[in-house]
Amino acid sequence: MPNMSTTDTPARSRAPWWFNLAGQLLEPWVRIRRDPAEPAALLQAGVPVCYVIERDGFSDGLILQRACREAGLPSPMQPLTGTRRKRSVFALARRDGWLFGRNRQRSPNEPLGQLVRSLEGDPERDIQIVPVSIYVGRAPTRESGWFSVLFSENWVVVGRFRRMLALLLNGRDTVVHFSTPVSLRTVVNEAGEIRPERLTRKIARVLRTHFRRIRAAVIGPDLSHRRTVVDAVLNAEPVRTAIAAVAAKENISHAKAWRRAHDMVMEIAADYSHPVVRSVSFLLSNFWNKLYDGIAMHHFEQARAAAPGHEVVYVPCHRSHADYLLLSYQLHMSGVVVPHIAAGVNLNLPVIGPILRRGGAFFLRRSFKGNALYSVVFNEYLAQLIDRGVPIEYFIEGGRSRTGRLLAPRAGMLVMTVRAFLRAPRRPVLFQPVYIGYEKLMEGKSYIGELSGKPKEKESLLGLLRGLKVLRQRYGHVALSFGEPIELNPLLDAASPDWRAASADPDAKPEWLGRVVDELAERIQVNINRAADVNPINLLALALLATPKHAMAENDLLAQLELMKSLLAELPYSDRMTLTSMDPPGIIAYGEQMGWIRRVRHSLGDVLVTEDEQAVLLSYFRNNVLHLTATAAWVACCFLNNRRMSRASVLRLGRIIYPFIQGELFLPWDAEGFCHQLQSTIDFFVRRGLLEATGEGRVLERGPGQDDAAFQLKIIARSLIQAFERYYITIAALVKNGPHTMTGAELENACTLTAQRLSLLNELSAPEFFDKALFRGFIQKLRESRIVWTDDAGKLDYDHALEDMVRDARVILSREVRHSILKITPGGDGEREPEKPVPADATSEALHERHVATEHHAHAPAEMTTVTEDAGVEESRKDD
Structure with missing residues (x-):
């Protein structure tokens, strides 16, 4: 440990006897946690140390x-070497009064002036000033009493009597x-000549600012009474203008329009209370402990280091x-302020709503459409929070995922956050993605019902009481994993170097704003994954x-x-990623x-099985991590119906399919990065013996269908195969019905009905298979790629590349699956699969790849392989 004084060991305390005696009396009541645990590592050896504390006491x-x-x-308590100071500590403010007395400020200029003057005349001399923040009872523990919550640390400077009670109750x-x-x-x-x-x-x-920042990070911002925030919103220029506009448009008095705006902001605003937060953390x-076996936090220290x-x-x-309860609780218990949370107004229930509001929840309506005044009021409230440095939390998916996948982001809150920052860019904004992983969900059964077509049950106090029965179960472990944070300023700099000029006009909508928000939303989802x-x-x-049958031999x-x-x-x-x-x-x-699987005893070896209902619920947890195996699943999919395939074809088809997988699973790579991952995955499969590489690695081959390696590949492939079936349903429906015949909504509906019927016929255990949002996302990607577009009549037209995709689907999907989809899909005049003729141009890349693969295997036994019409693909006969 480095030496911090001018001698080889820490100097002995020269405190008076009564000070040392008081320390011994206080010791049983106080348990100290240092942050950092080894502060000596911060200091420079051989340089005198002077501590500065926020408040004297x-x-x-x-x-x-x-x-x-x-x-x-x-x-x-020792004299500070080289100065006249008898102690190596001073305070910025002094606490006075024995009961609840007022605080009298004392200027710190005198001790600071002494320290500055002590350096005069000796340019080699230095003093290191160490700011030290002391908090008593910041987070009462489960064993603490309710009374101790009232005397936990806050922003109020209390008298000596309250401080003594706080030490007795919360000193540990x-x-x-x-x-x-x-x-x-x-x-x-x-400082130069200052x-x-x-x-x-x-x-x-500077020291006062530092202490305020540290205190805000530990116990939360110094929020004034709720009424102060409400008044600030109502007095803001945009809100006053909106009130006047409503009064004029609806021909009502200004006072009535003002009351309407006042009611809106009171409906929205949080009523943050430190005692309530501490009390709720005490309860939680x-x-x-009754619900979960443990709550783990990953990469939290990196997140905390980036926040100040x-x-x-x-x-x-x-x-x-x-x-939101888990995240707020874990942040509070880890010494970080609880954020204000955007919650749907449907959660503003009797009893529950006021508690959530005092815990930092602010409520918003699901739609602002048609209510300009509400939109202005909410935007101004959010801007006030950002301007005051209040940490915020919201879900950009807009609602809970019923499938376990990340949902397509809804950019409303992001737009309001960016615009609030542009209006007053005082403090840089940092977005902190957080992945939350469960092993069992309290809402699992209700999610399955909603996906199956049952209406979502409206939140109510009675429904909440009925739902308390779920508390009888155990839900395993929970993980909160903090992703790489995203700073807003670099995104704005890249979009427009003069973006700061936009802050001059609060109503400005710069043309680059949409691009910034879209990129921000995409990066948040990618970093969560x-x-x-x-x-x-x-x-x-x-x-x-x-x-x-959702069963496997052990x-x-x-x-x-x-x-x-x-x-x-x-x-x-x-x-x-953590494993x-x-x-x-x-x-x-x-x-x-955990009750997810059941063991079936058998003399030839036990079988592990998951029952039908459990299998449906289990699909949620498979979907949580589908993105992690996307590259492996794609490679494996290429060998579901093919014994041999060229490496180049795996990569070529991967490039074609990647934009759609990326859009659905929020994958982090560009097309070249994805191909690099595919190459690494192929090499892994070759090392493990799942694939064999021949022809200097250009051609890949798997074993026969009954082989263990082929079985393992098939298991990996099926995690992604349903996505390709959905894609095929969509493009088959379009091609089967022809161009200029269907609107986007009609196509979505036709795809959903087809998927529902296919699910019934094949007993698929994944209810998200016919989730309309997934079809909508795929169609949107087709639009973005200009493969599909809307004509002047509102009908869908498409490029010939769509028919190429139908042809390429034969590589992945079996003939049986393709024909089942075509038979069920509405429209057209038959079950015939759309064909694309082989182009006469023999120099095309597809024919060239096929020629290379054919030439390489010219001497292969005829009973083992044939060359298909698919570019670069060699498909085995039905020997597996």
């Missing part, structure tokens, strides 16, 4: 003295935060109503749901789990314990 001195002693730091939850020291010599040298008096005032101002400690100095906007995925946590239930779902399941873990470990999706440490036998045992 006898107890703060005792706590600081003990924290320094336990950390091996110089004592704050004391945090001492040591900040990075400041070299006073460096400050003096940089007079010492002015320099000391500047240093004091016991609640989570920024307006932080948390943007988690939305899987459950528990999301990059932070995925792979738990045992995800792995079981990937394996078991790929079998027709040995096969063990082998498949080991393969999947190896794939994710050797080819990690990102540096923030369960359980081995395959442990994963199976855990799945049985």
Whole structure:
């Protein structure tokens, strides 16, 4: 440990006997947690140390003295070498009064002036100033009493009596935060010719700002009464203008229009209360222990390190109503302020609504359409929060995912956030994506019902009480994984170097704003997926749901789990992905314990099976991590119906299909990056013996269908095969009906009905297979690629490339599946699959690839392989 004083060991305290006695009496009541745990590593050896604390107080001195002693730091009670100061500590403000007395400010200029003057005449001398923040009872624990919540740390400067009660009740939850020291010599040298008096005032101002920032990060911003925020909103120029416009348009008095705006902002505004937050955290400690076996946080330290100095906007995925409670609770217990959360007005229920509001929830209506006044009021309220530095949380998916996949983002809140920042760009905005992973969902059964066509049950207090029965179950572990944060300023700089000029006009809508918001939304979803946590239930779902009866022999399941873990470990999706440490036998045992799978005993080997209803629920957890295996699934899909295929064809077809997979799964690569991942995945399969590379690696071959390697490939492929079936349904419906015959809505409806019927006929266990939103997203990607467009009559027309996609589908989908889809799909005049004639131009890339593959295998036995009409593909006969 480095030496922080001018001697080889920390100097002994020279505090009076009564100070040391008080410290010994206080010691049993106080337990200190240092932040960082080893503050000595922050300091420079051999340079005198002077501590500065935010507020003067006898107890703060005792706590600081003990924290320094336990950390091996110089004592704050010793004289400061080279100065006339008897102590190596001073405070910015002094606490006065024994009961609830007022605070009397004392200027810190005198001790600071002494320190500055002590450096005069000796350019080699330095003093390191260490700001130290002390918080007593920031987060009462589960064992704490309710009374202790009232005396936990806040922004109010309390008297000595309240401080004594806080120490007695909450002293065992004391945090001492040591900040990075400041070299006073460096400050003096940089000041140049500034007079010492002015320099000391500047240093004091910087220290006060520092302490406010640290206190805001630890216990939350110093929010005024709710009425203050409401008044600020109503007095803002945009709101006053909107009120006058409503009064004129509807021919009502200004007072009536003002009352309408007042009612709106009161409906919206949070009523944040530190005691309520602490009380709810006290309750939730016991609640989570009853529900979950553990809550893990991944990459939190990186997120906390990036937050200071920024307006932080948390943007988690939305899987459950528990999301916002879990995230807020974990942030609070980790020493980070609870964000204000945007919640749907449907959650503003009796009893529950006021509690959520005091916990930081602000409510918004599902649609602002047709209500200009409400839109202006809400935008102004959000701008006030951002301007005050209040951390915010919202879900850009717009609602909970019923399928387990990330939903297409809705950019409304992002637009309002960006515009609020442009209006007053004082503090840079940082978006913090968060992946939330569960092992069992409280809402699981209701999600399945909604996907099957049942109407969504409206939230009500009675419904909430009925839903309390779910609390009897255990829901395993939860993971909160913090993705790579996204700074707004670089996106704005890239879009428009003079974006700051937009802040001059609050009503301006720069043409680049839409592009920035779209890119921001895309990056948020991508970074959420990059932070995925792979738990045992995800792995079981990937394996078991790929079998027709959702059952596997134990040995096969063990082998498949080991393969999947190896794939994710050797080819990690990102540096923030986390993977369960359980081995395959442990994963199976855990799945049985959680009730997801059942063991069927058999003399030839046990079989693990998941029942029908459980299989449907399990599809949610498979969908959480589909993106992690997308490249492996694509490679495996190429060998579902083909024994041999050229590497070039796998890559070529991968480039064609990638934009659609990327749009559905929010994958992080560009087309070349995806091909690089495909190459790495192919090499992994070759190393594992799942594929064999011949012809200097240009041609790939799998084993026969009954081979274990072929079986493992088939399991991997089926995690993605339903996506390709949906794509085929869409393009087949378009081609079968012909151009200029269907609108976008009619195509969506036809695809949904086809998928529903196919699901009934084949007993598919994935209700998202006929989710209209997935069809809508695919059609939108076709539009963006200019493969499909709308004619002047509102009907869909398409490029000949769509027919190429129909032809290429033969590589992936079996003839039986294709014909089943064509038979069910409405429209057209038969079941014939649309054909595209082989072009006469023999120099085309497709014919060239086919020629190379044919020439390479010219001497292959005729009973093993034939060359298909598909470019570069060699399809086996039905020997598997």
